[in-house]
Amino acid sequence: MTDTPDWAAHAIWWRLYPLGFTGAYPAAVAPAADEHRLRRIIPWLDHVTELGASGIALGPLFASTSHGYDTVDHYRIDPRLGDEHDFDELVAQAHARGLKVQLDGVFNHVGSAHPIAQAALRDGPDSPAGQWLAPGADGGFVPFEGHDILLTLNHANPDVQRLVADVMRHWLDRGADAWRLDAAYATPTTFWAQVLPQVRRTHPQAWFEAEVIHGDYAAFVQASSVDTCTQYELWKAVWSSINDRNLHELAWTLSRHDELLATFAPSTFIGNHDVTRIASRLDDARHLPHAVVLLAVLGGTPTVYAGDEYGLRGVKEDRPHGDDAIRPAFPATPADLAGADQGLFRLHQRLLGLRRRHPWLHRATATPTQLSNDHTILEVAHGGHALSVTLNLSDVAVPSGAGDVLDQDDGSQHTGDSVAPHGWRIASLR
Known part of the structure; x- marks a missing residue:
């Protein structure tokens, strides 16, 4: 693994799905490029800085026929979003505010309407175009996870390796700072190990985040040379342990998370464009702040999914267009967002501000010093620094951790040495 750029240690991402965010997909009539919908993100950039994030992580932007993950041209902005000049303006406005920009690279597969795929389907696996796609046992090509409109490279x-390296460099040259590698778990690690060093030779400050759902995260990072991968195991443990009031599950997962931190800083989240929103996932709304606390204080590189900071709801369903509810269109400005929980937004501001003031949290480990089914005290520590984090899911007050209080829930009454029912507290130990 190569050195991760220094700026990544301070990164806090705000992730959005541009096709949905701008109302470009799904749409009864696909918008034209002259609507310049990509620029609709620009009025939200001040919101991102006010939130406390340091970068925008964009979903797929390149030309496709439906949801963006069926790419047909890696060098062209999806015309439903606009054109390359719109991209340039968005990047310029982001950089002017000190925000990094991450792009979503769909390099495991292409859409069946991609010119190479069309030629391969016409001329067969033995044709020059056919060599670009993974051959199937039936003499055809391998669809990605059973989706016929997605053909695996x-x-x-x-030639595929050269294409991907060139695409990455092209958009890094144009101002991007980082890449999310979609479905990286389905792509051989040897491929990434071949491609990423080539890109790093010309762009040593680029940062690469791999989408990995299951398996040995540390082994994947080491074999592939990516900087990080998505920590789905921790995501699941956060909402599951809170819902079940089984914080032993969280503690077990944190022990595994700490092991990962010895190798790399995982990409942490409590929501993204592929999962049910955290406000809908949790059974008890009183415990939504607890999930935000964990995102803010645990080691790794945290990401807030657009709208989660306002408590937006949405359930992912296993059906066609089952992602639409979690990828809605957003209004022109944050002030126009209906149903926004301003209190939750202010909580995000406070906690992300706390994280920025304690940048050592990027590689901090978390050890329970008290643990029961429904409350815990975590010592979050790294490099001689430490915080005490008390989480109480129970109906009674519980003892709090030691230290000087840095923040706590403001909706309940605490005594000096206890945390109120369904409350939380963060204190400085050293």
Whole structure:
């Protein structure tokens, strides 16, 4: 693994799905490029800085036929969003505010309407175009996870490796700072190990986040040379342990998370464009702040999914267009967002501000010093610094951790040495 750029230690991302955010997909009539919908993100950039994030993580932007993950041209902005000049303006406005920009790279597969895929389907697996796609056992090509509109690339083909490296460099040259590698778990780690060093030679400050759902995260990072991967195990443990009032599950997962931190800083989140929103996932709304506390204080590189800071709701369903509810259109400005929980937004501001004031949290480990089913005290520590984090899911007050109080829930009454029912507290130990 190569050195991760220094700026990543301070990164806090705000993730959005541009096709949905701008109302470009789904739409009864697909918008034209002259609507310049990508620029609709610009009025939200001040919101991102006010939130306390340091970068915008954009979903797929490149030309496709439906949801953006069926790419047909990696070098062209999706015309439903606009054109390259719109991209340039968005990047310029983000950088002017000190925000990094991450792009979503769909390099495991292409859409069946991609010119290479069309030629391969016409001329067969033995044709020059056919060599670009993974051959199937039936003499055809391998669809990605059973989706016929997504055809898996042949990652052993040097031409595919050159294409991906060139696409990455093209958009990094144009101002991008980082890449999310979509479905990286389905792509051989040897492919990434071939491609990413090539890109780093010309762009040493680029940062690469791999989408990995299951498996040995540390082994994947080491074998692939990515900087980080998505910490789905921790995501699941946060909402599951809170819902079940089984904080032993959280403690067990944190022990595994701490092991990962010895190798890399995982990409942490409590919501994204592929999962039910955290406000809908949690059974008890009183415990939504507890999930935000964990996102803010645990080691790794945290991401807030657009709208989660306002408590937006949405349930992912296993059906066609089952992602639409979690990828809604947003209004022109934050002030126009209906149903926004301003208190939750202010909580995000406070907690992300706390994280920025304690940048050592990026590699901090978390050890329970008290633990029961429904309350815990975590010592979050790194490099001689430490915080005490008390989480109470119970109906009674519980003893709090020691230290000087830095923040606590403001909706309940605490005594000096206890945390109120369903409350939380963060204190400085050293």
